[in-house]
Amino acid sequence: MTDENSRALYDRALSVMPGGVNSAVRAAIEPYPFFVQKGDGGHVIDADGNRYIDWVMGLGPLLLGHSLPEQVQAAIQKQASAGPMYGTPTEIEVDLAEFVVRHVPSVEKIRFVNSGTEATVSAVRLARGYTGRNKIVVMQGGYHGAQESTLVEGDAENPAPSSAGIPQSFAEHTLPVPFNDEAAVREVFDEHGDDIAAVLTEPILANYGIVHPEDGYHEFLREITAEHGSLLIFDEVITGFRVGGLGCAQSELGVIPDLTTFGKIIGGGFPVGAIGGRAEIIESFAPSGPVFQAGTFSGHPVTMAAGLETLQFAAENDVYNHVNDLGEQLRSGLTDIVADQAPSYTVTGTDSMFKVIFTRDGPGPDSLEEQCKTGCRQNPTCPRYDYCPKNSADVKNAETERWRRIFWGKMKAQDVFLSQNQFECQFVSYNHTEADVENTLEAYKNAL
Template sequence: MTEDNSQELYDRALSVMPGGVNSAVRAAIEPYPFFVRKGEGGHVIDADGNRYIDWVMGLGPLLLGHDLPEPVQASIQQKASEGPMYGTPTPVEVDLAEFVVRHVPSVEKIRFVNSGTEATVSAVRLARGYTGRNKVVVMQGGYHGAQESTLVEGDAENPRPSSAGIPQSFAEHTLPVPFNDEDAIREVFDEHGDDIAAVLTEPILGNYGIVYPEDGYHEFLREITDEHGSLLIFDEVITGFRVGGLGCAQSEFGVTPDLTTFGKIIGGGFPVGAIGGRAEIVEHFTPSGDVFQAGTFSGHPVTMAAGLETLQFAAANDVYDHVNGLGERLRSGLTDILADQAPSYTVTGTDSMFKVIFTREGPSGVQRTPEDASGDDREQGPDSLEEQCEAGCRQNATCPRYDYCPKNAADVKNAETERWRRIFWGRMKDQDVFLSQNQFECQFVSYGHTEEDVEKTLEAYKEAL
């Protein structure tokens, strides 16, 4: 396998782009990323002609895979041929808005923007404007885009910016708490309840290894925000139209937030974001309200056409049955492989999302040592894995893994993240399988993937582990 062209391209990119990339995660691959020339179905082909099974899927937007079905492609091409954009409303943005309102429980009205980051920025501003309060509760390790209100680390007592360029005074309005920790939520509401505008959370942590909520956690968030007059915001940029089908993750969990942010799939692979929710709240956006929000490219006709046709195709065909079925097969197969080869590791994910977290402890509570990580002793730990979650961690209290499977971002961070990135990822790439660039990012199944892709990937995991 040659990578001469990718190496040359990266050398050129370093001269004209910071770190040689336009998004930081792309540089996580060492010593340099491979450059993709094209996609086909569930595969990508790089600049040197190497072909990989692609489980990254653009980090989530490509529900249908790289080969778009004819009606989706035709609609995109038609809109592009009619002119790039106009600075006026277009019929297709109304069509997409009506589709989302019909299918997503929380959405009565929606505002389209251009990225997931822009959606969460606008949602936080809207929550503050609507409630007249300043503080926002977020989950540690949750990702809500590159915005000042959520690039915050630490805890509720000592929040601090997680990036240079953000004033400490901004971070003081953000209250980070561990995911799945009801006591921590109660404490921040006891201390700051009168000034909490919203709780902002992903229904499933998707940028920190995939962490599933414990039973009743979202119901608790719904109750405590109602009790204190705060808003509940679900960030469904990743889970939207992937978990729970057209109803999104909120329909899967049976909890309706006040606001929902979208991105990725809702734009069919083109730049997009959206904020939807109760009409009385969303109406506070200008021009009908007093919370400023605007964007030259918002509701771009090509993006709106791509999103609408993608969702309509998914509704009319077996897309969710296909991707969820392959996801189930992947997670079940990985569960069997880990039970035999690496029982301390954890399979996570649901529907068409999956990941293996290199957790360090087995059900017996045996802590792995560095020597274990490279030797046969990896099979120590579990006394029994009977009755474990069969196809991805569900935080099931009867599962023998329950006491040590990841409950929050800190648990994932304490996993063998460097081993995953520096050793395992490369072993998978050598077998022509492209996984997300680090331990934390999701992996996704698309309509373009096949059972053969799944079987080849499972064999690669056996070899790489």
């Protein structure tokens, strides 16, 4: 396997782009990332002609894989050939909005934007404008895009910016609490309840190793926000239209938030974001309300066509059965491999998402027969329950450097492309096959 072309491209990139990349996570691969030339089905081919099974799938947007079904490809090309964009409304954005409203329980109206970050920025502004309050409760380690309100670390007593360039005065309006910790949430509401605009959380921590909520946790968030007149916002940028099918993770969990943010799959692989929710709240966006929100490329017709055709194809075909079955095969196979070779590690994920977290502690291998078979579900009867990650700190305490510096490279050497660090999800697409699963499981055996 050669990487001369990728090395040369990275050398050029370092001269004109900070760190040689346009998104920081891409530089996590050492000594440099490989440059992709094209996608093919469930695979990518790099600039040196090396072919990899791709479980990154653009970090989640590619539900259908790299080779789109003919009708999806045709719809995208037809829309693009009609002209790139117009600065006026189009029918296709209405069509996609109607589709989402029909299928997602919490969404009565929706506003399309251009990225997941823009969606969460707008949702936070909307929550503050609608409630007249300032503070936002977030989960420690949860990622909601590159925005000032959520790039905050520490705890509710000592919040601090997690990035240079964010004033401390901004961070003081954000209250980080551990995921799955009801007592911590009660404490911040006891202290700040009259000024909490919203609780913002992923239904499943999907950007921090994949951590499920404990039974009743989101029901508790729903109750305490309603009690205090605050909003509950689900960030479904990652889980939307991947977990729980067309109803998204909220339908699987049975908890209906006030607002939901979307990205990734809703745009069919093109730049997109969206904020949906109760009509009376969404109507607070300009021009119908006082919360300003606008964007030149919002509702871009090519993106809208890609998103609508992707979701319609998923609705009319066996997409979710296929990707979820392969996801279950992966997690089940990984559970067996880990129990045999690395019993302290934790297999996580659901539906078409999967990950192995290099947790450091666990029960003896003889007691693992009754563990969760296809990914950790925070089941109190599981012998791993006391050891599986409950929040971001537990994931961060795993062997993250071993995962990135040793394991990732071993998998790449076997032509398997995994996400660039311990924290990012891995995803199954409609283009993946059982052969891809079998080859990947064999690679895990060798790498572990």
